[in-house]
Amino acid sequence: MLGKGILKGMAETAKNFAGSYVSKERLTTVEYPEERIAPAENARVFPFLVYDTDNWEAGLRCVACQICEKECPPKCIYIEKSKDKKPDYVGKQQFYPTRFDIDISVCMSCQICVEVCPFEAIKMNTEFELATDDRFGGLLLDRSQLAKSNEYYHQIHPTEAAEVDARLAEEKAKLDAKAKAAEAAAAKALADKAAAPASPTPAKPEGGQS
Amino acid sequence: MIDKADQIFVLLQHWLISFLPAALQQPAAVLLGVIGIISAFPALFAITTIFERKGLARIQNRFGPNRVGPFGVLQPLADAVKSLTKEDIVPASSNAFVHFLAPVGLVTAVFMGFAVLPVGRNMVLVDMDSGLLFFFAMGASTEVSIFMAGWSSRNKYSLLGAMRAVAQMISYEVVLLLSSVAVVMVSGSLSLTKIVEAQNHYTGVFPHWYIFTPWGLAAFLMYAIAAMAETNRSPFDLPEGESELVAGYFTEYSGFKFALFFLGEYLAMLSISGLGATLFLGGWSAPFSFLTFIPSWVWFFSKVVLSIFVFIWIRGTLPRLRQDQLMNFAWKFVLPFTLIDLFVTALWRFMGEGLPRWIVCSAILLAAYFVMGRAGLRRGRIGPRSYRYAE
Numbered sequence: 119m120l121g122k123g124i125l126k127g128m129a130e131t132a133k134n135f136a137g138s139y140v141s142k143e144r145l146t147t148v149e150y151p152e153e154r155i156a157p158a159e160n161a162r163v164f165p166f167l168v169y170d171t172d173n174w175e176a177g178l179r180c181v182a183c184q185i186c187e188k189e190c191p192p193k194c195i196y197i198e199k200s201k202d203k204k205p206d207y208v209g210k211q212q213f214y215p216t217r218f219d220i221d222i223s224v225c226m227s228c229q230i231c232v233e234v235c236p237f238e239a240i241k242m243n244t245e246f247e248l249a250t251d252d253r254f255g256g257l258l259l260d261r262s263q264l265a266k267s268n269e270y271y272h273q274i275h276p277t278e279a280a281e282v283d284a285r286l287a288e289e290k291a292k293l294d295a296k297a298k299a300a301e302a303a304a305a306k307a308l309a310d311k312a313a314a315p316a317s318p319t320p321a322k323p324e325g326g327q328s
Numbered sequence: 329m330i331d332k333a334d335q336i337f338v339l340l341q342h343w344l345i346s347f348l349p350a351a352l353q354q355p356a357a358v359l360l361g362v363i364g365i366i367s368a369f370p371a372l373f374a375i376t377t378i379f380e381r382k383g384l385a386r387i388q389n390r391f392g393p394n395r396v397g398p399f400g401v402l403q404p405l406a407d408a409v410k411s412l413t414k415e416d417i418v419p420a421s422s423n424a425f426v427h428f429l430a431p432v433g434l435v436t437a438v439f440m441g442f443a444v445l446p447v448g449r450n451m452v453l454v455d456m457d458s459g460l461l462f463f464f465a466m467g468a469s470t471e472v473s474i475f476m477a478g479w480s481s482r483n484k485y486s487l488l489g490a491m492r493a494v495a496q497m498i499s500y501e502v503v504l505l506l507s508s509v510a511v512v513m514v515s516g517s518l519s520l521t522k523i524v525e526a527q528n529h530y531t532g533v534f535p536h537w538y539i540f541t542p543w544g545l546a547a548f549l550m551y552a553i554a555a556m557a558e559t560n561r562s563p564f565d566l567p568e569g570e571s572e573l574v575a576g577y578f579t580e581y582s583g584f585k586f587a588l589f590f591l592g593e594y595l596a597m598l599s600i601s602g603l604g605a606t607l608f609l610g611g612w613s614a615p616f617s618f619l620t621f622i623p624s625w626v627w628f629f630s631k632v633v634l635s636i637f638v639f640i641w642i643r644g645t646l647p648r649l650r651q652d653q654l655m656n657f658a659w660k661f662v663l664p665f666t667l668i669d670l671f672v673t674a675l676w677r678f679m680g681e682g683l684p685r686w687i688v689c690s691a692i693l694l695a696a697y698f699v700m701g702r703a704g705l706r707r708g709r710i711g712p713r714s715y716r717y718a719e
Contacts, residue, residue, distance in 0.1 A: 131387045
């Protein structure tokens with residue numbers, strides 16, 4: 119019969135109309151400034167620099183190797199390498215960036231810097247409320263603005279951060295083991311030398327080349 | 329007391345003009361009536377816009393505007409300020425005078441229609457003997473404005489929109505007129521006040537509204553369809569189909585002129601709902617005899633608001649028709665059905681009181697509805713699409 123479909127449709131819309139006042143689940147709108155949902159775990163906006171310990175300046179994982187600067191497709195990263203060295207997270211002496219700027223007006227959020235970084239030092243942030251009234255200075259983020267603690271990283275990307283931490287711990291353990299072995303070998307060599315001072319040939323079967 | 333509430337605006341008018349010398353009283357009374365109309369209906373328009381946006385939003389499970397004022401009720405004010413302060417752009421190649429005249433003419437013509445609408449007992453600006461005719465004459469002259477707007481803009485979308493609007497409005501104007509002719513045939517008058525008076529009787533508690541007769545119901549349905557098409561409302565909003573024509577005939581309008589078109593469209597909706605209420609829903613008369621203590625103008629405006637709600641409801645439900653569907657529907661279903669309804673009305677008029685005329689009229693109309701719904705709207709057999717390429 120003509121008009122049956124229209125009546126059916128009107129019943130449906132009436133149900134929606136009334137239902138939206140009764141059940142809150144129907145209204146999927148999140149009224150943004152007042153209420154907000156946490157960004158998805160694999161959301162990415164712009165990069166940030168990870169630091170360990172409490173001091174962001176000393177704890178930066180970045181060693182100013184400048185790989186990200188070279189790989190960045192739109193060239194939005196600017197790094198100045200330090201003249202001196204400071205110990206990194208495993209205690210090894212490394213260079214550090216005296217300047218590390220990212221122009222987020224140029225950045226295209228491709229994540230290539232994150233993928234090429236051998237030190238797990240640069241990661242993607244999920245912060246998106248970056249509007250500013252200064253479109254040059256306000257969008258050029260420097261070291262202090264980019265540095266975020268490892269805890270923050272854990273907060274925004276828990277799974278990924280746990281993986282990174284496990285990998286770093288494994289590496290550190292490997293290095294420690296190596297150092298220990300080297301130490302032991304050195305001690306052994308020293309002992310050998312002390313035991314046989316007359317022997318002209320310091321025969322070393324293995325180890326030692328740390 | 330009840331009479332006072334019912335006649336409050338009439339008494340107010342009399343009291344105000346009593347301060348003037350006798351020679352000025354007649355013009356002042358008319359002026360006061362005009363002021364009443366041009367303040368009441370645009371106010372209703374403002375309410376309608378927020379009502380529509382909220383209603384549509386709720387139909388689509390959204391919140392709708394809720395930023396300006398509590399629950400967004402002050403949104404129309406914000407919109408008004410916005411449209412008043414916007415730049416008014418006139419295209420360089422347009423016919424500037426006609427471009428300016430079109431929205432003004434539209435709003436003027438739409439406002440003229442309200443002059444003959446009885447909004448309450450004794451509340452009609454001009455009690456014309458041929459009020460219905462005047463109303464339709466004014467309604468038809470909006471088409472001129474629309475075509476002026478489309479033509480003077482010198483824009484293909486505007487012109488196409490205007491052509492569509494005129495084609496559609498002429499097709500449905502016929503139906504609109506013929507469905508009201510049924511009412512004229514029974515009430516025997518073209519005066520809208522007389523038509524309301526004819527319906528303002530009660531059997532028991534039930535009123536003698538024309539919608540409660542078989543021919544009246546059929547005519548009302550056809551009138552409602554035609555009214556929707558006349559006012560370019562969804563699902564008949566082809567003249568302003570955004571996906572095809574940007575905004576149709578008012579594509580090149582901005583600022584206050586755009587607002588005037590918007591106003592004209594909604595006022596046309598209000599006036600055509602008002603006329604529908606007058607013709608079929610008993611105008612300002614109460615739906616039950618024991619409710620007559622409520623002022624007549626309250627009844628009129630609640631009927632208008634109810635029709636507006638149905639307009640919005642339908643807009644939220646139905647998708648836009650295609651041009652050929654629109655024309656098929658008008659000429660193959662609505663128009664023949666209205667003609668049959670005219671015949672049934674004549675039958676009703678001459679069969680005299682009693683049950684037989686109810687049965688006969690209902691049977692004819694139902695049969696016509698079924699047959700025409702099937703035959704009139706049968707899909708034509710279209711073969712596989714063939715292409716011919718240029719050599």
